[in-house]
Amino acid sequence: MSDVQNNDSWQDDASRDLMSLGGRLALLERGEGSHVWDVDGNRYLDFLGGIAVNSLGHAHPVFVETVSRQAATLSHVSNYFATPQQLELAARLKQLAGTGESGRVFLANSGTEANETAIKLARLHDADGLIVSLDGAFHGRSTGALALTPKPAYQDPFRPLMPGVKSIAPTIEALEQLFAGGERIAALVVEPIQGEAGVLPLPDGYLARARELTTTHGALLILDEVQTGMGRTGHWFAFQAEGIVPDAITLAKGIAAGFPLGALVTFGAASELFYPGTHNSTFGGNPLASAVANAVIQEIQDRDLLANVTTRGAQLRAGVEGLPLVADTRGAGLLIGIRLTAPLAAEVRAAAHERGLIVNAPTADAIRIAPAYTIGNAEVAEFLDLFGQALAAVSSAHPNQETPE
Ligand SMILES: *Cc1c(COP(=O)(O)O)cnc(C)c1O
Numbered sequence: 498m499s500d501v502q503n504n505d506s507w508q509d510d511a512s513r514d515l516m517s518l519g520g521r522l523a524l525l526e527r528g529e530g531s532h533v534w535d536v537d538g539n540r541y542l543d544f545l546g547g548i549a550v551n552s553l554g555h556a557h558p559v560f561v562e563t564v565s566r567q568a569a570t571l572s573h574v575s576n577y578f579a580t581p582q583q584l585e586l587a588a589r590l591k592q593l594a595g596t597g598e599s600g601r602v603f604l605a606n607s608g609t610e611a612n613e614t615a616i617k618l619a620r621l622h623d624a625d626g627l628i629v630s631l632d633g634a635f636h637g638r639s640t641g642a643l644a645l646t647p648k649p650a651y652q653d654p655f656r657p658l659m660p661g662v663k664s665i666a667p668t669i670e671a672l673e674q675l676f677a678g679g680e681r682i683a684a685l686v687v688e689p690i691q692g693e694a695g696v697l698p699l700p701d702g703y704l705a706r707a708r709e710l711t712t713t714h715g716a717l718l719i720l721d722e723v724q725t726g727m728g729r730t731g732h733w734f735a736f737q738a739e740g741i742v743p744d745a746i747t748l749a750k751g752i753a754a755g756f757p758l759g760a761l762v763t764f765g766a767a768s769e770l771f772y773p774g775t776h777n778s779t780f781g782g783n784p785l786a787s788a789v790a791n792a793v794i795q796e797i798q799d800r801d802l803l804a805n806v807t808t809r810g811a812q813l814r815a816g817v818e819g820l821p822l823v824a825d826t827r828g829a830g831l832l833i834g835i836r837l838t839a840p841l842a843a844e845v846r847a848a849a850h851e852r853g854l855i856v857n858a859p860t861a862d863a864i865r866i867a868p869a870y871t872i873g874n875a876e877v878a879e880f881l882d883l884f885g886q887a888l889a890a891v892s893s894a895h896p897n898q899e900t901p902e
Pocket of ligand 1: 607608609610612635636637638688692693721722723724749750
């Protein structure tokens, strides 16, 4: 191992030893609350939160205490056995999602694995129907989830992809055309807000219409709530703001605040599709991950953090509107897309990083923030200061980009 503390040789180490899949921005060593520090002691305000994962921030006492206690008690047993932690989590997820008695929970290790499980659910429901996703979607990088992620740069090197899928534009018109077309549809898989597409919400009324049409045509409505779920939007799940009940949701990212865990939650008849031998996962639902998720959910409830998510989200969006280069904001709760007046998001991200602020640029003209649910006035003020500085710097380097189109 080389000495990474005193120089930038870690960049060389990363290039030589890690799979070549893209650059890494800093060598981070430690975190506390909404801040992280790199090995040189530089401090960053983390408003990306590990891509909407660190819902309680870094090194939260509840997280630390739960991991330590459960690791010292029981961390893994395989799915030949149940554990109290796993049963408690399944019951909590059913209750939060409002599945009633008939709901079922499958515990996995990531969002992608939860989505692979959802794809198998759709196949069990109707082996001959199409699984339909939306243009701009992101459902994961494994081969099944990739087939539902219609982005040429992600898909093209890996053709042929899983058959029996197609994608449509994210509009109500395209949805109606799909179901009017007479093709057999097994399932419609959608994100309530497309995170990787730049925090793009579905059109108003989309989920209600999707529920009507899938029900009429006997297709499953599966919501990928990997990014939007577990409180990120100010509701436990984004669908709960839309007055609909899906057939299944997939979860991961914030569910255990940084401990790897994914889940598929089914509603009603969709709960009867899997049967013994059709699916499983060695690590999925282990007592360590489950205990952390239980503690995270309890902490969100005890501190009324969903209310804080809504309040701080509104505060951040109000503060961002009117800053240089900002066209508008979109999203819900603490999943916020900031649309710029010009395709300068990569530059803004870099300028923010130089000033000690972590955000990301999912598209050329959008900045995404997904900070911890625990942020308060101090973090909001620090963000607006650093982000405003970054925008001003990029704006003055591009003097003709001020006018929204
Ligand atoms: C991040 C994400 C995934 C993939 O989850 P992983 O945990 O990276 O496998 C799937 N769907 C959505 C909507 C996501 O945001």
